Amino acid sequence: xxxxxxxxxxxxxxxxxxxxxxxxxxxxxxxxxxxxxxxxxxxxxxxxxxxxxxxxxxxxxxxxxxxxxxxxxxxxxxxxxxxxxxxxxxxx
Amino acid sequence: xxxxxxxxxxxxxxxxxxxxxxxxxxxxxxxxxxxxxxxxxxxxxxxxxxxxxxxxxxxxxxxxxxxxxxxxxxxxxxxxxxxxxxxxxxxxxxxxxxxxxxxxxxxxxxxxxxxxxxxxxxxxxxxxxxxxxxxxxxxxxxxxxxxxxxxxxxxxxxxxxxxxxxxxxxxxxxxxxxxxxxxxxxxxxxxxxxxxxxxxxxxxxxxxxxxxxxxxxxxxxxxxxxxxxxxxxxxxxxxxxxxxxxxxxxxxxxxxxxxxxxxxxxxxxxxxxxxxxxxxxxxxxxxxxxxxxxxxxxxxxxxxxxxxxxxxxxxxxxxxxxxxxxxxxxxxxxxxxxxxxxxxxxxxxxxxxxxxxxxxxxxxxxxxxxxxxxxxxxxxxxxxxxxxxxxxxxxxxxxxxxxxxxxxxxxxxxxxxxxxxxxxxxxxxxxxxxxxxxxxxxxxxxxxxxxxxxxxxxxxxxxxxxxxxxxxxxxxxxxxxxxxxxxxxxxxxxxxxxxxxxxxxxxxxxxxxxxxxxxxxxxxxxxxxxxxxxxxxxxxxxxxxxxxxxxxxx
Numbered sequence: 001x002x003x004x005x006x007x008x009x010x011x012x013x014x015x016x017x018x019x020x021x022x023x024x025x026x027x028x029x030x031x032x033x034x035x036x037x038x039x040x041x042x043x044x045x046x047x048x049x050x051x052x053x054x055x056x057x058x059x060x061x062x063x064x065x066x067x068x069x070x071x072x073x074x075x076x077x078x079x080x081x082x083x084x085x086x087x088x089x090x091x092x
Numbered sequence: 093x094x095x096x097x098x099x100x101x102x103x104x105x106x107x108x109x110x111x112x113x114x115x116x117x118x119x120x121x122x123x124x125x126x127x128x129x130x131x132x133x134x135x136x137x138x139x140x141x142x143x144x145x146x147x148x149x150x151x152x153x154x155x156x157x158x159x160x161x162x163x164x165x166x167x168x169x170x171x172x173x174x175x176x177x178x179x180x181x182x183x184x185x186x187x188x189x190x191x192x193x194x195x196x197x198x199x200x201x202x203x204x205x206x207x208x209x210x211x212x213x214x215x216x217x218x219x220x221x222x223x224x225x226x227x228x229x230x231x232x233x234x235x236x237x238x239x240x241x242x243x244x245x246x247x248x249x250x251x252x253x254x255x256x257x258x259x260x261x262x263x264x265x266x267x268x269x270x271x272x273x274x275x276x277x278x279x280x281x282x283x284x285x286x287x288x289x290x291x292x293x294x295x296x297x298x299x300x301x302x303x304x305x306x307x308x309x310x311x312x313x314x315x316x317x318x319x320x321x322x323x324x325x326x327x328x329x330x331x332x333x334x335x336x337x338x339x340x341x342x343x344x345x346x347x348x349x350x351x352x353x354x355x356x357x358x359x360x361x362x363x364x365x366x367x368x369x370x371x372x373x374x375x376x377x378x379x380x381x382x383x384x385x386x387x388x389x390x391x392x393x394x395x396x397x398x399x400x401x402x403x404x405x406x407x408x409x410x411x412x413x414x415x416x417x418x419x420x421x422x423x424x425x426x427x428x429x430x431x432x433x434x435x436x437x438x439x440x441x442x443x444x445x446x447x448x449x450x451x452x453x454x455x456x457x458x459x460x461x462x463x464x465x466x467x468x469x470x471x472x473x474x475x476x477x478x479x480x481x482x483x484x485x486x487x488x489x490x491x492x493x494x495x496x497x498x499x500x501x502x503x504x505x506x507x508x509x510x511x512x513x514x515x516x517x518x519x520x521x522x523x524x525x526x527x528x529x530x531x532x533x534x535x536x537x538x539x540x541x542x543x544x545x546x547x548x549x550x551x552x553x554x555x556x557x558x559x560x561x562x563x564x565x566x567x568x569x570x571x572x573x574x575x576x577x578x579x580x581x582x583x584x585x586x587x588x589x590x591x592x593x594x595x596x597x598x599x600x601x602x603x604x605x606x607x608x609x610x611x612x613x614x615x616x617x618x619x620x621x622x623x624x625x626x627x628x629x630x631x632x633x634x635x636x637x638x639x640x641x642x643x644x645x646x
Contacts, residue, residue: 001391005443025274057391057440058419060426064393064433065440067298068447074273074295075454079288082275 004056008049009069015045016073025078027085046070098263105259110466110502112252113459114509118234119246119307120459121513122226124452127437127445128600129223133177135580135600136222136524138591144174144181145206151351153182154373156212157204158346162377164202170352170371180205180217197221197228197535221535222524225542226517231310234513234546236539240314247311254304261297264290282468289461292454299451300458306435344377349406358409359385359402363420365392369399373406381406390441392419395429397436456510463506470499471630495630503558503630505550511565512549514611516542518572518604522579525592545572559622559633566615573611576604 020026022038032038046066053062125132145153150170158165168184180203187199200216207213232242233249264271272294275287293300309316321327352371359368368387375381383406388399400418404411414420421429433439437448520542524534531537549568553561580601583592622633 005440009443020273023273025271025276058393060430061391061393061439064430065444068440068444068451071296071299072447072450072454075292075451078273078275078291081273082277082284082288085275085277 001056004052005065008051008053008056008062008066011045011049011052012066012069013073015042015049016070016077018042018045020074020077020081025081027081027088098266101259101262105256105263106466108252108256108259109459109462112249112256113463114505115233115246115249116253117456117459117510118513119230119249120452120455121510122230122234122517124449124456125226125517126223126230127448127452128603129227130177131598131600132226132521133220133223134175135576135598136220136521137176137179138528139176140174140179141591142179144171144179147172147181147352149206150181151347151349152210153204153206153212154349155346156206156210157182157214158377160212161202161204161214164204165346165373165375165377167372167374170373172352172356172369172371177219183217197224218535220524220538222521222538225520225535225538229513229517229542234509236543243311247308250304250307250311253300254308257293257297257300257304260293264294268294282465285461285465285468289458289465292458292461296451296454296458300455302431302434303455306431309431310435344381344407346376349373349376350409355383355385355404355406355409358404358411359387362402362411362414363389363417365389366400366402366418372401376406382412387418388438388441389418390439392439393421393426393429393433394418394436394438395421395425395432397432397438399438400429460506460510463502467499467503467506467630471495471503499630500558504553504561507558507562507565508550508553509546511553511562511569512546515549515565515569515572516545518569518576519545521600521604522572522575525579525583525588528591559629559631562631563615563619563622563633566611566618570608570611570615573604574608577601577608 018033018038019042021029022033022035022042024032026032050062050066053066056062057065154168154170157168163186164184166184168182170182171178171180174181182204184202185199186202201219202214203217204212204214228236228238232238232246235242235245271287271290273291275291276283278284355371356368359366366387366389368385370386372384372386373382374384376383382403384401384403386399386401388394392400394400395416395418400416402411402417402420403413415422415425416429437444440447520538523537523541527534527537549565552565555561556564579588580598582588621631625631
């Protein structure tokens with residue numbers, strides 16, 4: 001269970017990051033990733049994450065874990081981004 | 093969307109949020125800790141000093157205990173893995189006859205063990221109710237009692253919460269695609285608070301919708317059952333729960349009970365992945381004896397906060413019900429269990445517990461930032477404190493702004509309530525070890541410590557005003573939270589005499605240390621703003637100097 005769970009969480013985090021890096025507000029990259037390919041890749045990674053999680057647990061539980069984890073990652077990414085922006089260029 | 097509609101939803105969102113925000117902060121902050129009730133209970137409980145009765149000797153323990161204390165047959169529990177928080181193998185509770193149904197604090201606790209001569213030795217126990225205190229703060233939004241009235245208050249708060257969620261989503265809809273993931277860091281602090289509020293609120297919306305709906309149901313479930321009884325069961329709902337007629341009319345003998353090891357083997361055959369934690373025997377001498385084997389299965393949903401169970405006949409081992417057994421529920425029961433599991437986070441094991449812990453803290457942040465937004469929107473700007481020495485005549489000559497009384501009051505209340513809750517919970521945890529053995533009723537002292545700190549923090553915030561109080565109370569909360577790992581350190585090196593002398597550091601200590609670091613960072617950042625922000629603002633520490641002659645400062 002642990003291996004599938006870890007894989008699923010990593011894939012979901014990568015999928016969220018791929019979507020996040022395609023928006024114009026991100027600060028990790030000098031230019032955002034091309035929107036369409038990055039979001040498509042994000043969707044594929046998220047789908048793969050759900051499949052991996054479903055190997056580790058009941059499907060309904062896999063969906064709940066997937067949604068909970070993606071919520072957490074998607075809340076964390078913009079805040080980490082803001083901290084990076086603050087570190088690089090504090091507001092005047 | 094029409095501007096008047098937006099205005100309407102904005103008003104609705106603002107006022108529902110402001111009315112419910114502080115109560116919801118407490119509910120979410122305390123709720124984050126309820127996810128880790130077991131580690132917290134172990135942290136505060138003195139280490140085990142004696143070995144429990146071996147599981148193989150449990151049949152004798154049950155037989156002799158029931159012979160000595162037949163009233164225990166109504167409902168007793170066998171703990172499979174005794175630890176510091178639950179050191180006894182066989183325990184039961186005696187609830188006051190006319191007590192509040194949901195009041196777990198008024199119960200008398202008993203434990204039984206086998207004496208050297210083989211007889212049952214029964215003693216009253218006083219398990220720590222620290223985690224119950226935190227759970228009550230969570231359940232009834234910081235009020236001190238869990239009864240019908242406080243639950244009704246909580247229900248109203250949760251309905252306001254639901255309205256705030258719906259209106260908030262409608263407000264951000266027009267800019268959803270453009271501002272999704274947006275966290276703009278600039279000198280415009282209101283923009284920054286708005287972004288962080290929107291990011292947390294919008295992205296964790298499914299979590300909040302589940303919490304809001306289930307909390308309303310929990311608040312009014314007695315009324316819902318009463319209505320269901322009247323409308324659908326003609327007043328016979330209790331008979332529907334009772335099930336079929338009892339099969340055994342003759343008195344039962346405890347000596348005929350199947351040994352726990354045999355019952356556990358049967359549950360293992362039904363659900364191999366199910367990990368049992370305790371056996372709850374109900375009415376074992378009555379006509380409808382049942383043993384509920386409680387446990388959990390990380391790959392399935394657990395329908396209750398303490399897990400799920402399979403119900404067996406303790407004499408024959410026959411399965412009476414698997415409706416609450418994780419992984420063995422039908423579609424209807426799985427749907428119902430989903431609501432409980434999604435509220436309590438009882439799925440996916442410790443990984444999901446951590447996710448819920450962080451999402452609950454993010455939820456507390458959502459309500460705190462909502463209040464800050466309200467204050468930021470209404471506070472009047474003044475001159476920059478840092479520019480006072482600069483040769484800027486216009487700045488120096490400009491009068492400092494006088495803030496509205498309601499803005500000042502909400503700023504003070506936000507600082508006092510939120511930081512008072514944080515410091516209060518931390519200190520009442522610490523008090524569990526420092527006061528052990530020094531006070532007669534430690535459980536009552538947990539309440540005294542929490543409310544003393546909480547109320548004193550509010551008073552302090554109103555006395556010192558939001559800006560100064562925010563810095564001082566943040567450092568106070570930092571110290572209170574840091575006291576948790578420091579207490580463990582003191583125990584480890586033997587400076588705190590008592591039963592914790594050999595206690596190791598735990599996840600509670602590491603989490604508290606991380607929390608203290610986060611609070612210290614917030615205290616530092618707040619100090620910077622208070623010193624260098626606009627004089628005369630809510631968040632300036634220089635109101636008297638800047639506002640000499642004005643109403644009362646900001």
